[in-house]
Amino acid sequence: DQQVKQNSPSLSVQEGRISILNCDYTNSMFDYFLWYKKYPAEGPTFLISISSIKDKNEDGRFTVFLNKSAKHLSLHIVPSQPGDSAVYFCASTFSGSARQLTFGSGTQLTVLP
């Protein structure tokens, strides 16, 4: 039972354009959401997070949007750079789970120069 789904295994974007990565969740108890970036042969690196009391959070070129009614979140990267090429994981958690993270399967982003 996949509670966190990333339906696009891969995404290619031209340098300078916007990258939009999507994530859907099924557990309505999730109240905190995170995005991680992973390069080959490295561990996942925390990127940005959002609480369910917000619908948007920005950090530089990265913005996460949360649509609670649709149980959907997205990560926007503007402008995309070749160094952004990596696997992006979304993760979700709720207080009753002792804040364990449930990860999606990841999306491979390739930014073409």
Add this chain to the structure above:
Amino acid sequence: DAGVIQSPRHEVTEMGQEVTLRCKPISGHDYLFWYRQTMMRGLELLIYFNNNVPIDDSGMPEDRFSAKMPNASFSTLKIQPSEPRDSAVYFCASRRTSGGYEQYFGPGTRLTVT
């Protein structure tokens, strides 16, 4: 500030051998998590500790897997005996109770069991 440290980075062993993976969490972090990443199952939580005490080991696949955290700065994940299907990348992560809920991951140990 040092991140999460894992050793070894790569391990190749034969089926039936014992394997021990090691992790040093970030100083001051009171939660430690062990994950396994495979193509089939993605990133799955095996076990986690809070203040050196195992809290939830429901993700540990079999009795062949065991984990310990003898002190706040060291944890091990042991597989005995190892099997080819244990081949995966094993990550350790840590976080602190206060602040956000983000976990900080180590570089992982790539295990190959032949």
